[in-house]
Amino acid sequence: MKINKNKNFIYKIINKDLKNKKYTKIHTRFPPEPNGFLHIGHAKSIYLNFKIAKIYNGKCNLRFDDTNPDNESKIYVKSIQKDIKWMGYKWNKKIFYVSQYFKKLYKYAKILIKKKLAYIDKLSKKEVKKYRGTLTQKGKNSPYRNQSVETNLKLFKDMKNGKFKDGDICLRAKIDMNSSNIVMRDPVLYRIKKNLHYRTKNKWYIYPTYDFSHCISDSIEKITHSLCSLEFLNNNQLYQWILKNLNIKNHAKQYEFSRLNLEYTTLSKRKLKVLIQKKIISGWKDPRMPTISGLRIRGYTPQSIKNFCKKIGVSKKNHLIEFSLLEHCIRDHLNNIAYRFMAIINPLKIIITNLPKEHNQKIIVNNHPIYKNMGTHEIYFNKTIYIDKNDFKEIANKKYRRLTMNQEVRLRHAYIIKVKNIEKDSLGNIKKIYCTYDQNTLNKNPSDRKIKGVIHWVSKKNAILAKFRIFKHIFSIKNPDSQKNYLKYINHKSIIIKNGFIEKSLINHIKQKYFQFEREGYFIIDKKETFKNKKITFNKTISLKGKKH
Incomplete structure (x- = not known):
């Protein structure tokens, strides 16, 4: 079996397990809940789980953690x-769903009840929380904790058959209300939810919690290394308790790694949903969202x-x-890979006075300055062109290297x-600027003077109207999650x-998808916006190096 030389702690664990012949095949899983779109934090988990499976010639399951019908959807x-x-x-192979194990999970829950390791609690949610205690205060036993097995089994069956309302009762594990780990203070294993499930419809009125279903699902699927974020560190003890007390043969083990936190955004699906609900952004696919x-x-x-995930590593x-690391990777x-073209986002008209109106000179330029195999395209030089408004100043200091009343530019x-x-x-x-051009300077520098700057431009005759969408961070502070409001x-x-212009010849390369507009940044065509506005629309991916995002 292949031993990977990667030094992060997860690979070290796997290498040790293989060396000690604990496993002959590595089997991971990616278990998202279908209650929102995946974000860059999920990308880290995808990269880790699927890459491990590939490196060790193992398997990685896709399993949907669909145990809460309230927010889950086929979409x-x-x-x-x-x-x-x-x-x-x-x-x-196939896609797995926790919902396909509902019958098995129900039977496992009954086993815990029969072992006197689970009971039906009639306390309200607020009371359950109050009885659980705090980090400094021990928990308190529920008055329903010592009900008979027969009573618990009957109530659990009544729960399943829909004889109670949401929140009336729940199934809790009977562990230790004095445990230093609050998770172990009689955690909830099943709760009532009467909303229609997107797969099982109204077949079930009770649903297992993540803590109960996850470890059992891992074991059913023979997962060897169950990788999750650090927020589930305290849940690991419960993960092992459930498997041990159910005597499940395939005993998976959970390992925790740091979750991804990224500057100027939030990776909380709950908070991202609020942004959508309040129409701060247009939806999960909004280019300002940290979703994939x-x-x-x-x-x-x-x-x-994937390069970003590799660079941040696992710890x-x-x-x-830093958001700049993600920007560096793209x-x-x-x-x-991006084709080079010119685009004018803030147009300013230039009239070349010493050119005849009919002049339309073709110039061949490379699509990439290094990779000549990417081909060429045509640009046209004629009497009327557009430059960027920021590339002209009537009065400028010596550091300004563009067009002025007294300074030439290429x-x-x-x-x-x-x-x-x-x-x-x-x-x-x-409104417009009248200029003259030096006809002896095509691809040549004049011998009698030094030209400081180079600016981009687009010919009016060969320009296409375009819309440009430029994005900034959704939040104005680096760590919005640190703020209550x-x-x-x-x-x-x-x-x-x-609204501006692009070179007409770009249309011939539209299938290339990724473009660098010289001195502006990297852009991609937004097909949906283009169709909606009937005007070719570009989304700005990132500025060029050294420019503010």
Whole structure:
């Protein structure tokens, strides 16, 4: 069996288990709850579980933890499958669902009751919480804790048959109300929920908790290493208690690693749902969302997300990851695969006065400065062009390296131009600039003077109207999860819409998907927005290196 040299603690555990012949095959699982779209935190778990299975020639199951009918849906099941496939992973054979084990789980629950290790509690949710105690205060036994086995079995059957309302009663494990681990203070194993389940419909009125179903599902599927985030550290003791007391043959073991926390966002599905409900963002697929779907629409690639997961590694210590690391990963990948074009997002019209109206000079440029195999495209130089408004100043300091009244500038791939005069409207805003071009400077530097700057441009005759969506962080602070009122820190200017121009020849390369607009950043076509607005729409993925996001 292959021994991986990766030094993180999970690989060390697996290597040791293989060396000691504890297992001959490694079997992991990815167990999302279908109550929302997957986010970048889930990507870390996907990467870890599926990569381990691949490295050790093992298996990785996709299992939906569908034990709560209140918020679960087929829509989420489909989106999760799509995200995993998009990231380039394949799960082991068929898809698994906890709901397919409901009969077995019910029988296992009855075994605990018969062993006097579980009981039906009639305390309310508030009372259960109160009786449980705190970190400094011991718990208190429920008055229903010592009911007879017969009474508990009858009540449990009545629960199953829908004779009680939601919250009336629940099934709890009988462990230790004085345990230093609050999780072990008679945790709830089953509760009543009468909403329709997206798979089992109204067949069941009771549903197992994650703590009860997860460890048993792992064992049924013969999972060898059950990997989860540190928030389930205290639940590990319960995981082992349930399996031990049910005498389950395949005894899986749980290992915890740090969850992903990312700057300027939240990875709480509950909080992300609030952003959607309050219409702060448009939905799970909004490009500002940290969801895999949102990142995909924004222009992130599977490889960039996997590279990010590789760089952050696996540890047992939670910490806030810099957003710039994720940006570095996508920028690094797009630098190699994105086709180079020019786009004008803040148009300013330039008239070349010493060019005839009919002039339309074709210039061939490379689609990538390094990879010549990516081909070429045509740009056209003629009398009227557009430059970016920020590339001209009437008055500028010496550090300004673009066009001014007294400073020439080179047009990318073309000629050097010089301002002759400007035209303003009644409010003093610049309408257009009249320039002359030096016809001897195509791909040549003049010998008599030094040209400081190079700017991008698009010819009016060969321009296509385009819409650009530029995104900022949803939150204005690095760690919104640290604030009780996190909505107070919403960035209400997290999306900026611009209308400008792109080179017409880009349409011939539209299937390439990823583009770098010179000096602007990396962009991707948003097909849905393009269809809706009937105008080609680009989402900005990331700025170029050194520019603010």
